[in-house]
Amino acid sequence: MIAEVTVDGLSKELSTYLDTARINQVRRAYYYAEQAHQGQTRRSGEPYVTHPLAVAHILAGLKLDHQSLMAAMLHDVIEDTGIPKDALEEQFGEAVAELVDGVSKLTQIEFRTRAEAQAENFQKMALAMSRDIRVILVKLADRLHNMRTLGHMPYAKRLRIATETLDIYAPIANRLGMHAIRTELEDLSFSAIHPMRSRFISKAVSKLRGSHQEIIAEIRSKLEEKLAERGLPGRIFGREKHLNSIYKKMKLKQKSFHEIMDVYAFRIITDSEDDCYRILGAVHSLYKPLPGRFKDYIAMPKANGYQSLHTTLFGMHVNIEIQIRTEEMEHIANNGIAAHWLYKNDQPDVSSVNQKRVDRWVKGLMEMRERADDSLEFITHVKEDLFPDEVYVFTPRGKIMELPRGATPVDFAYAIHTDIGNACVACRINRNLASLSQPLQSGQTVEIITAPGARPSAAWLGFVVTGKATSSIRHALKHQKRTESCELGRTLLNRSLKQLGYTYADLGEQQIAAVLKHNQMTSLDDLLSDIGLGNRMAYLVARQLVSGVGGEGDEHPVALKSDSADKDVITIQGTEGLLVRFASCCKPIPGDAVVGVMDSGNGMVIHSDTCPRLPNIDKHAERVTHLTWAKDITDEFAVELRVELERQRGAIAEIAKAVAFAEGNIARINVEEQNARMGVVSLEVHVQGRKHLARVMRRVKHVRAVTHISRVRY
Known part of the structure; x- marks a missing residue:
């Protein structure tokens, strides 16, 4: 159960960091909202005003300024009660009215999934953040309270809201460095989407925590002793693993629950940066550090301003993860960008490192907003930060396409449409010609160049990463092989018929049907395909068609080395497709005298006519086809x-x-x-x-x- 929040209780909490005049302004906003929402209730049956009050309480926990708290109280007034923005501006000032208006506009945005979140909607969110970052803080608190009270919603709506939270709002909280809100949003979403899995993992964690209590206490005791021995200040906390985090590791890293939980995690909070490094030396002297597992986020903070020392030790026959940071870093780690509005004696007090990152990120959004004609670039900057495990690229018309990291332009082409992928011949990335195998980066605009009659290459299977691209290419190659084998089979059969003095026009349907039956084929295309693949000899099939089924008589004797063979040579254009390839032994090139040799199941292999690996033409005349080169071949x-x-x-x-x-x-x-x-x-x-x-x-x-x-x- 969530404890009920009252306006008096909120006022008492605010008195720890706000003066009386500002607290009274927050109370006035509450009474205004209470009157505006009079008669409205939530699905739980509670008066509606309990929701904005709870949102303000969440923000008070982050120690946000009075204007943010007032906006939290009033955030649903414009949308749900019909009170205009002008009225709020008159009552509470322009800044509060703008915040409320910004939150109202965000509420109207419905993200279904990351892939479907269109540029226009995300632009609204990014614009709201660029005008005043507090808008998104109020929205995150609003979403957090809605997630806490999600149980009263119908299942379908619960699922949609939880998915949206996991896909959009939790990553935003992460980008803003708000660890506490992010992890709670993720766990609540996980519980709503996978209730049984959540309950199972939760029970398993509780059970394991009880059985591991002695080891945890012993490790903590030894750490405390070591710090006392060195005279180092530090508070030691056990670090809980979150349900969604455990589930993601089990799913993505294919690890068992016990493999993940066999790591004991602690957090040491100290007074200064210098103490952080001294404590690091102390814990390394107590337990052996694991190579490659040390990270210095103090010297090199994360993009969201997070600072800490991370190290993994081996001791007590288990791995021990330790994070070491100052009180200020701890506050920023949990509250992130919200720390900007922490007031002490009416002055903001925040890490200068984090402040610079906040200012730089917001300034970047403001600069991009000014280039309103290029809204896609504007959105990309935000999305790239929020979803680092995916690549977000744009079509020339501005649609956002979500692809896995490592995806190539071929994956992008198939993501648009299978026909686009199949006809793809080249691409432009940010208007410059680029390789089809080049991995895409977030924010790029990708244009696929297609050509009529173009076909996928088998080489693409070596670099595509999406299932759709892989399956589409394989399907197309299979169809292509069938088409090419039919065409090659028809050419070879037609040539053999000409040598016997016949054409297709001379053949009757009964003759063809009899030959198909004799060869156990259901259609002429199947027979032609078999010839093209080299499984059947064109000359023998031609004799069957002319002489009658199984006819081995001498009515039409043929020698392929005769003049008639030379008159009906097949012309080679260069790169012929899947079923005509050039021998690697003699490497024939245009101008060389060449012949084609049928290779059972694989089509035709082209050799130089002097290649020692050629079969004996006198003995295997039916396998050999005389070829000639076309003019003006440009292939290499x-x-x-x-x-x-x-x-x-x-x-x-x-x-x-x-x-x-x-x-x-x-x-x-x-x-x-x-x-x-x-x-x-x-x-x-x-x-x-x-x-x-x-x-x-x-x-x-x-x-x-x-x-x-x-x-x-x-």
């Missing part, structure tokens, strides 16, 4: 060169320069063997054909140190 092909040279300083650089001068591209360079005078260099160069290769070799041969150059064929 890999060629291996062997360069013998005298060992001279800078010789390798001269060779690379010569290749570049001949417009070649070096893919790999390797010094194979050397002696005192001579060396042999192996080069893999990308060229467009034999003429281009000759130009490259001529340039390399002119390098003074080179004694011999040759192409490695097999």
Whole structure:
């Protein structure tokens, strides 16, 4: 049960840091709200004014200024009672009216999930924060009280509010350094979304805490003794692990409950920075520190202003996590940006380090607000800070796309639409052409360039990270392989029919149906696909179609080495797709005499016609297809060169320069063997054909140190 808050109880709490005049202004705002909400009740049946009073009480715990507390009292007045902003301004001043108006506008924003939170809505929130950061503090306190009293809501609404809190408001609290509010929001959301898991973990924690009480007490006692021995001031607290944090570690790190809870956590609060480092030395002398587990957030504070020393020790057969910080750092760790409004003797007292971060962040928001024409950049800055585990990028039209960290432009393309991903050929990041495999950063604007007839590459599977991209690419490749195998099969079958003196037009449906039945195929496409994959020989299928099923007779004898074979050669365009690939043994390039060899299940492999790895054409004529190159091929092909040279300083650089001068591209360079005078260099160069290769070799041969150059064929 949450203790009932009264205005007198609140006034008493405020008297610890506010003067009487300001407390009376807060009380006046309460009575105004009470009258405005007269007759309104919450779902629990309580008078509605109990909610704004509870919100003000939360802010009082953060020691916020009187204007924030007044805004908390009045935050629902504009929206729920019809009282205009002007009336509030007349009664309580412009600053309070602006705060109330800002909170009212935030209340109207409905974030369903992070992915659906659109730029316009988030811009409203960021604008409200940039005008006065106290707006978001009041909103966070409002959300915290709503989460505490969520039980009276219908289940669907509870789920929506809890999800929204976990996705939007808890990260904002974290970015503002408000640890206490963030952890409570996370735990309350977790309990609402996963009530049974929450109860189970809560019971397990309570049970474990009881059984570990002796170890905790002994560790604390030894720490206290060590500090007393060194004369160091410090208060030692056990640090509780939060339910949502335990659940996230179990889920994401695949750790058991006992693995997570076997770490004992303590917090030591001391007087000064100097004492922090002295205490660090003391605890390291007591227990052995674990390597790589020390973090100095005092010298290098987190982005939200958090400062502390973190170390993990091994002692008592367990790991001991210790955080060491000053009283001021402790206050900032729990209250974050809210510490800005802590009043002592009417003067703000806050860490100068944290103050600078607060001012810089708010100033950044203000500067971005002034560039209102580029609202997307404005929002990105905020979102990047709030959700560091995700990447938020924009489409050219300004829609926010949420992707996992490490996502690439290909993931982005598939996130927009599968057809966009399949047709993707290039991308622009922030208007500059970029690699499709480049990991995206939050705030970038990504434009996908598509081309009709473009197809996904199997290489994409090596760098995409989203499930949608992976499954879509695999599906497209499977479909592409089927299409290509059908096309290649049709080409090969048509060529074999021509050699037999027939065309498709000469074949009857009955002939085709009989051959399909004989080969146990359900459709002609299946048969053509099998031919294209190399599982069936086109010549044999052509003979079946012409001679009758199973016909092995000599009505139409054919020798593939005859003149007819040369008249029906297949033209190679360059990069042919999934089912036509170039042999790695002889590395054929345009201009070389080439033949295609059917490889069962994998399509056609193109070899140089002098390659020693070719099957015997006389014995395996049905597997070999004569090919010719198309004109004007612009694709690049890999060629291996062997360069013998005298060992001279800078010789390798001269060779690379010569290749570049001949417009070649070096893919790999390797010094194979050397002696005192001579060396042999192996080069893999990308060229467009034999003429281009000759130009490259001529340039390399002119390098003074080179004694011999040759192409490695097999």
